[in-house]
Amino acid sequence: MKKALGVLMILVILGSGVLFAAGQKESGLIKVGIVNLPPEESGYRQANVEDMNNVFSVANGYDAKQTNTLDNSEQIAAAKGYIRDGVDYLLISAANASGWDDTLKSAKDAGIQVILFDRAIDTNESNYQAAILSDMAYEGEKAVEWVLSLGLDKINLILIRGQMGSAAEIGRSAAVLDAAKAGKLNIVADGTGGDSWSLEEARKVVEAAIAAGKDFNVIYAQNDGMAQGAVQALQAAGISHGKGGKVKIIGFDFNRFALRNVQAGYWDADMQCNPRQAAEISKWIKSGKMPSGVVYQEELLLTTETISDELIAKWGINADPGKGVITR
Amino acid sequence: MLSETILEMKDISKSFPGVKALDSVDFKLRKGEIHALMGENGAGKSTLIKVITGVYGKDAGLITLQGESIHFKAPEEAQNKGIGTVYQEIMLCPNLTVAENMFIGRSHSLVVNWKQMNEKAAQLLDSLGIPASPVQELTSCSLAVQQMIAIARAVDMDCKILILDEPTSSLDEDEVHKLFKLMRELKARGVGIIFITHFLEQVFEISDRITVLRNGKLVGEYETTSLSQIELISKMLGNVLEDITKIQKHEPIVSDTSIPVFEGIGLSSAAGVRPFNFVIQRGEVNGFAGLLGSGRSESARAIFAADKVTGGEVRMKGKSVKIKTPLHAIKQGIGYLPEDRKGDGIIDDLSVRDNIILTLQVMKGFFKPFSLKQAETFAEEYIKKLNIKTPTPDTPIKSLSGGNQQKVILARWLLTNPEFLILDEPTRGIDVGTKVEIQKLVIKLANNGMSLTFISSEIDEMIRTCSRLIVMKDREIVGELKGTELTETEVMNVIAQGGKNPCLN
Amino acid sequence: MPKLIKHFSHLVLPVSVMTLLIIINLIKGADYFRITMVNGAFYGNIPNILFGASELVILSIGMTLVTAASRGQDISIGVSATITSAVFVQYVLQAGEVTLLTIVVGFLLSCVIGLLLGAFNGTLVSVFKVQPMVASLILFTGGRSIAFMIDGKLSPILANDISNQIGTVIPGVPIQTPIILTVVFIALVAVLFKTTNLRLYVETVGINPNAARLNGINPKKIIFLTFLIMGICTAVAGFIAVNKAGRHDSVNLLKLIMMDAILAVAIGGNSLIGGKFSITGAIIGAYTIEMLNRTLLRLEIEPATIKVFKAVFIIILMVLSSPVVRVFMKKALDRFRSWRLSISQPKENALSTTNIAEKKEE
């Protein structure tokens, strides 16, 4: 009896082993584990997750698994799971920049290539293969460059920051603060939309500036929602803006509604923050030319002159209100 | 022997918005004496002791404790100086255990040794004969037990002064004796005790001296032995009390054909009374008699559906009706004045006016609020009728004296003009004068056709008003007494024998 | 006059805070109250405050009721408003042509959703006896994802004329529409209080639920009702917010508003553990918070420290309104009164004795 059982066991184990191996072989797909934030985190993330889904599909030769969560420890657990599963590549956009050292090391030990996207992690560069990020400082520089190129006599700018201390706020503010220090422009009001990059707060910042009788001709809002709030304040106060108007408006993030507003001349410019890193990463994997260290994406700034329907369709994120529709 | 003064108060005044609660009152407490503080509802007794312990600041006057001028800013300071106090309204935490309630906030160390605390509590409970376990949650204890626990908390074996504000209002004779024994022990040790009560017999039994207050003013201080009951009453009321024995009892309006106003068959509730039957006729006054914990309140609550109803059938004037919630009962014309005034009766932050009209308003409906004028009229009518002492109808009920709060709750039910009114301890905390008034009122209401059920710890009060007594023991009806059987001894007999006259039809 | 003061004693805190803020603002610039006409509508600091505080005012009313009856706070209000407004937006977007009827039906639909969400929280609190904060935590954590799904994983745009006018001004009307809607809502609430016993029932339940039950009030029903009212409040607030924004952003819409709403309730002189309440206080509290936010901006406090300033201000407020300080103040007042009394002693005495004499005679 005992013997028979033993034989049966062996058979089962062998059988499943064979089956398993067959499964592995048959697919021939590149195994990718993606650890990301959930789409409801922001419009940016929604586009980002969608892009990951599109690019790392079976049709493109990938066997990709995703975990999207805001909880750093859940993210780490998921990453460890993928390492155990023996993925070929591990793609991470971390909820929290710290606490990842062990996980990254064990991936490295298992021979898995780790690619960070969108968000950097505080760790030794040797712990991951490559990181593809948006360069917030670069975005700021490009935006300020545009402001300086407007040919205004004197630039009186209202700065509306995002969540204080966030990477985006620090990067996008730096260029403005530097330019002000260098005397190239004058910051007449310095405010923030707070932790939720709030439209209403941004509106209040501008309303306060108007109430104080500040003379200004540029509003530099660090995301599209806050730019929207700022413009609402101008509208209510009867101050002209956009193409041919008194106050020049620039937002960030490339929401399609923002781009349509630029297209309609309601705003003046928008600076991209590109959520679509997947194609670039896929190119690295497929070509075998894996870079190392941090790689910054090229990002666009579109103005009333340079904007086009194709660019809006291709690079925009979030809902498209349609051509000619202004989002107040 | 010259008795040494421990506490002396001189020229104490205290005003609240609209009332002068204390007006140049002097008071002196000596070592090893039991000193009764007497007066009508709202006379200022509770205020006086709250001024001592620092619950209220005084407007004027001087307090000296053993020759040393004191001014407590908080009751804890008084406790630390050896003044233990049981306030009129039980101030315990319902969600904590018995032992926690007894010790927490009293020890000075932050670390609590639970085991030691529970042991100490068990000892103290035992010595006072309190039927509660240290680890039991306070809410699961009856009001009487809670009151005993409050006393246990205040009693510190090395306190100098013990203040008891109506500690016996919900206690049984037995418990009162236990308390008196304890008081005598403390007295022998030289503790000065201030004792407030509306029970005159108790005053004469235990006190050495009596201080009488009237309308916030000192009437005088007397040796107890030098005073007769009648004299004491006239000093308290300022006039002579009408003879209570003159009250004419009322017999129910019944004929052979009359259908009872209320008839309950096999009533039971989640509070745990044995299923019982209960009948009351138009114009009848009956009562539940029995010791504490015998189930008299629980039975009353079962009739009113105050606790979750678990069974039984109800007929109102012969018609079968559903009474599953207090609202059903109210709509059927039943009223219930609860035993626990603070927990079940008053809405403490609301005005006297709102407290009076509350139930009538509920009966009238959510979408039909009374106009302010109407409410005001109702309130004023009953403030006058029951002689409720309140500065204005708009005063929050919590700032009324205990007895006056009770009158407000009574007013609330009278205003609804119920067909059948259950009064559970309606005279608790009520002064002698008003007690008589209430008993007279009960008779008058019955004369007008209202049926009433009267519950009181004072059997004589029930015997004076009820034409029929239902005697309870161990949550079960053990007998019924009527007519000539209605005497105190007979009631005690029935209780002792557990049913000489079983009537569980 | 003293009677009047006593009657409004609970408003002392919010009104004095508001007065303080007005003084600060006037020192900063004497033209604080100046109102001009822009595009046919009033414009100035005051209209801005009234405009900006609309949603907060409405939610504070609901929060006051919930707090009074259930002795706790609903932290899901911002999220609920996001869900109700998501439904509103979807309804409007599916309509080919947006008419006033579309908007009204959409709004009513969102009110139904608001009632459902209120019923959800209300059931947890009243029937299952879950602490309000804990109960509303469920919607608070999961609700934005629901709104995100309703939105079709996008931020839909609400770019029709009527929405525009609701979010700004109706041509020919000199007052911004959100202000009008808020006033109408407050008026409706006033009517509700005038025609029902809501106040008496809610206060009774909040102060002593046992006694409430014994007097025929079902505490469960009343607590549930306050959550339903809160549901309507969230729907109205969501409606105003999304029309103001012109876009439904499920991530950020009214994100931290519950903090300010709870604060408004507290500044309004209401106890956060239930019982007697003042809607007027909460409304003044809400406008005060809006004024505070704008005052900090007017004082040009650096964005990095603005939160700290607000926090410090609020802590001072809360300490001032805390029971401990109140008792202390009362005692100080007592002492002052007795001192005053001792000066005018003879007169007072004579008066009170006659009073007693009169009473005795009755």
Ligand SMILES: Nc1ncnc2c1ncn2[C@@H]1O[C@H](COP(=O)(O)OP(=O)(O)OP(=O)(O)O)[C@@H](O)[C@H]1O
């Ligand atoms: N906190 C308060 N605020 C306002 N008035 C108060 C307050 N406490 C007591 N009073 C008033 O002071 C007077 C004296 O009240 P007190 O409680 O001392 O009476 P009492 O003699 O203890 O009466 P009872 O026998 O009914 O308990 C009453 O008129 C009461 O209304």
Ligand SMILES: [Mg+2]
């Ligand atoms: Mg008293």
